[in-house]
Amino acid sequence: METLTDERTLTHELATRVGDTVRLQGWVHNRRDLGGIQFLLLRDRSGLVQCVFQNTELPLHESCVAVTGTVVANDRAPGGVEVQGEALELISLASVPPPVEIPKEEWHANPETLLEYRHVTVRGLKAQAALKVQAELVAAFRAYLDARDFTEIFTPKLVAAGAESGANLFEVDYYGKRAYLAQSPQLYKQIMVGVFERVYEVAPVFRAEPSHTTRHLAEYLSLDVEMGFIRDEGDIMDLQEGLFKAMMTRVAERCAPQLERLEATAPDVSRPFPRIPLLEARELIAERYGHRTGGKDLDPEAERLLGRWAREEHGSDFVFVTDFPQAARPFYTYPQPGGELTRGLDLLFRGVEITSGGQRVHEHAMLLEELAKRNMPAEAFHGYLEVFRHGMPPHGGFAAGAERLTALLLGIPNVRFARAFPRDGSRIQP
Ligand code: AMO
Numbered sequence: 001m002e003t004l005t006d007e008r009t010l011t012h013e014l015a016t017r018v019g020d021t022v023r024l025q026g027w028v029h030n031r032r033d034l035g036g037i038q039f040l041l042l043r044d045r046s047g048l049v050q051c052v053f054q055n056t057e058l059p060l061h062e063s064c065v066a067v068t069g070t071v072v073a074n075d076r077a078p079g080g081v082e083v084q085g086e087a088l089e090l091i092s093l094a095s096v097p098p099p100v101e102i103p104k105e106e107w108h109a110n111p112e113t114l115l116e117y118r119h120v121t122v123r124g125l126k127a128q129a130a131l132k133v134q135a136e137l138v139a140a141f142r143a144y145l146d147a148r149d150f151t152e153i154f155t156p157k158l159v160a161a162g163a164e165s166g167a168n169l170f171e172v173d174y175y176g177k178r179a180y181l182a183q184s185p186q187l188y189k190q191i192m193v194g195v196f197e198r199v200y201e202v203a204p205v206f207r208a209e210p211s212h213t214t215r216h217l218a219e220y221l222s223l224d225v226e227m228g229f230i231r232d233e234g235d236i237m238d239l240q241e242g243l244f245k246a247m248m249t250r251v252a253e254r255c256a257p258q259l260e261r262l263e264a265t266a267p268d269v270s271r272p273f274p275r276i277p278l279l280e281a282r283e284l285i286a287e288r289y290g291h292r293t294g295g296k297d298l299d300p301e302a303e304r305l306l307g308r309w310a311r312e313e314h315g316s317d318f319v320f321v322t323d324f325p326q327a328a329r330p331f332y333t334y335p336q337p338g339g340e341l342t343r344g345l346d347l348l349f350r351g352v353e354i355t356s357g358g359q360r361v362h363e364h365a366m367l368l369e370e371l372a373k374r375n376m377p378a379e380a381f382h383g384y385l386e387v388f389r390h391g392m393p394p395h396g397g398f399a400a401g402a403e404r405l406t407a408l409l410l411g412i413p414n415v416r417f418a419r420a421f422p423r424d425g426s427r428i429q430p
Contacts, residue, residue, distance in 0.1 A: 012046035064092040129258035140250040155188035161380035181206035226397030267317035307351025357398025
């Protein structure tokens, strides 16, 4: 790899540099003073190394330093090598200790404190590992779709109407008029099918979620896909299955240190993802596990049990739930004949919903009917509706929340720790 600063060595290169004199730059991750001998645990973007000094005063945690020294093998040192420090340069001194001890970052123990000081605690190795895996997931998402002739799109986040249900919209004063923060790029990604046939978007969306849960954020990164000229929603499931398999495979290949840091294992994606209609899923859960769900959807416990069934019976951490009833889906979902069910579906990962999607209505008259059924005003969707009078192919798509996906993959108990600066009902800083 090309190095930007010639004389700088990264900690991950040290195993092959035993005997060399190197110059490292990074942060004081930890320090220990045993009288005449001092240990500085140096952190750079590639990892950690122990540097040993004599009669040297080490600066506060998180100070930026440069260490010049000799690389020596040491079985007892983390990583099997350490650096015998010869010179310590102070690049940027920390003037106060960190608000939380970064090496002791523990999400279960003190989540509120960690989030309050997130601008500093986000440097912790677990936080860093989670965000690195997320970046890799997003890169894999783009790579898979680019290779299949999808085009990345960029749609507005200030909108005149909500695309999903109205309840959780954030209102904005838009030049004296009422506007909203986009809940999803749904309507725009469909419109863009008329341009590119196959599109995707990676962008934040906003939901004024009323309840405080460990799986909901007020702002999250939505990974959106839409594809035209499909046969039916089966094509959308095939696409999702291929995509998620590719994303999981890439993380397994490229993120071994991060997975290890978080004691996580990438899922085995060698088997097909089972597909089960919602009503069948509800019966199965009632019969097999004695859990009966009310309402029109699956409750979190039902999702968890269905995830368990998929794992036990099909060796899969993923399962599609298909044929959702109309009452549980937005107006743009393609209805099945008879008026009860739709071609809307969810994908569950490890017992939690990770995507929603399906086939969409592409006929103008049918769209008007679906809006009317839900008592939604057609005027609010004027431009969108207009597009369906200009030739739209059968199409469908889906969206995943990047933080939820990252958290489930890594076993992170709270989705907030899968976003650098989470927003929720009680937090807008840092
Ligand atoms: P839906 O509203 O189900 O569907 O959202 C899709 C996926 O986004 C994630 N998600 C969230 N993640 C974090 N915090 C939240 N508050 C939150 N809400 C949702 C979940 C969910 O599965 N337009 C449709 C998608 C489509 O049909 O293409 C939509 O937005 O992972």
